Amino acid sequence: MKAVLHALHTHAQRQGDAPALISPAHTLSYAELAERVDALANWLSQQGWSGPLAWLADNDIDWVVLDLALAQAGIAGLPLPPFFSEAQRQHVLADSGARWLISPDPRGQALPSTQLTALPLPHTGTAAPLPSGTCKLTYTSGTTGAPKGVCLSAAQLDATVAALDAAIGPLAVSRHLCVMPLAVLLENLAGVYLPLLRGVPVELMPLASLGMAQFPPDVPRFIGTLAASAADSLILLPSTLQWLVAATAAGQLRKSWRFLAVGGGKSAQATLLQAQALGLPVFEGYGLSEAASVVALNRVGAQRIGSVGKPLAHVQVSIAADGEVLVGGNTMLGYLGQDSASAQIATGDLGQLDADGFLTILGRKKNTIVTGMGRNVSPEWLEAEFCALPGIRQAFVYGDEQHGLHGLFFSSEALAANALLAAHNDQLPGYARLSGWQLLEQPLSVAAGEITANGRLCRETILSNHRLIGLGENT
Structure with missing residues (x-):
């Protein structure tokens, strides 16, 4: 100083x-x-x-x-x-x-x-x-x-x-x-x-x-x-x-x-x-x-x-x-x-x-998802890509070898969101495409412990709160 x-x-x-x-x-x-x-x-x-x-x-x-x-x-x-x-x-x-x-x-x-x-x-x-x-x-x-x-x-x-x-x-x-x-x-x-x-x-x-x-x-x-x-x-x-x-x-x-x-x-x-x-x-x-x-x-x-x-x-x-x-x-x-x-x-x-x-930063080491085909995928990369779409305010990507990759999204334009997500998903490399996703009615919240107040995802809490793996995804 x-x-x-x-x-x-x-x-x-x-x-x-x-x-x-x-x-x-x-x-x-x-x-x-x-x-x-x-x-x-x-x-x-x-x-x-x-x-x-x-x-x-x-x-x-x-x-x-x-x-x-x-x-x-x-x-x-x-x-x-x-x-x-x-x-x-x-x-x-x-x-x-x-x-x-x-x-x-x-x-x-x-x-x-x-x-x-x-x-x-x-x-x-x-x-x-x-x-x-x-x-x-x-x-x-x-x-x-x-x-x-x-x-x-x-x-x-x-x-x-x-x-x-x-x-x-x-x-x-x-x-x-x-x-x-x-x-x-x-x-x-x-x-x-x-x-x-x-x-x-x-x-x-x-x-x-x-x-x-x-x-x-x-x-x-x-x-x-x-x-x-x-x-x-x-x-x-x-x-x-x-x-x-x-x-x-x-x-x-x-x-x-x-x-x-x-x-x-x-x-x-x-x-x-x-x-x-x-x-x-x-x-x-x-x-x-x-x-x-x-x-x-x-x-x-x-x-x-x-x-x-x-x-x-x-x-x-x-x-x-x-x-x-x-x-x-x-x-x-x-x-x-x-x-x-x-x-x-x-x-x-x-x-x-x-x-x-x-x-170049690829993502967090502990967050890397290994797919069934043995490819390492950083969820932060996909989340950033999806959040760049119009109306997509929050994105959370998760998955494993058995279930593949899935997403959880909150959009301010819910009616158009599925079409936007589908179109962008099709443009991703095959190994990084989502098998399915859910649209949230309410955003991930600080009160629920799902994000910090400056917007960082609390991944374990989101997984626990939403019981995500293999449940309720739709495309």
């Missing part, structure tokens, strides 16, 4: 009046941001608080001020994703041993330079100590169990930001709009730290204004907010990329973009090709929290659709004999309460490196 904080104070001296953070209520210049960060960092240091300090807040200026102040004060921060369930949140607070929860709650102790307050948390004394040098503690989303705490150092965060800065190079954007929660490490590093390092203003909108405060999201509101913004840079998920591409194709969104990064899951090649045809500068990437976020990225002059780009300069990527992607060079300090991380992370993802160094 030294590089980001140094850049902040350098910009404050050289272009102090330039906007750094822009929200609906206020614009903060670089000089004002540096002043607020300094004041809060000094106050935090005087309190004698030890990390991690947990906080829960909307996408706003105070979130960024607190984040930077904690780093400057040398106190480990624990941002809580707003999409975590109450049970997940309580698990994180207990597991981390956080002694304070910072939020807008008016009952707490006021923090200077912000409208945030701090409330003390019960101390059980059972939490594992943080590894030495921990700057940020981030928790995985927990699709198959309780979230795990990933401990990252300031040097690891700086390394990712510096590598992204070098990869993007001379590409200039005028403003970045954060459309993911700031507690998501990808948005935190690439959507806040990187623009601040480069002197680019960051626009912060409440998640409700983006239509992202509830599930399912409000897609028209999301598109409307993009249309009204002056930003020319976004970081997208595969789902939000589909919304943007569809709105652009329909003439509902007419903007000149400079940089549209997409990550967090596999994007359908059809969506990426449509984006290219529309002239949208979409760059797919890949990363994981255990490597301090971004590992590989397509970029101007080095792009291959269907791949996640070339590995960044701060990491080394290789492929194991069984096809698993291995990442070294910027690995985490470790999971909280577990041994230190090894020099190389087994990601659990299957991938390929081509002769030119482009990395």
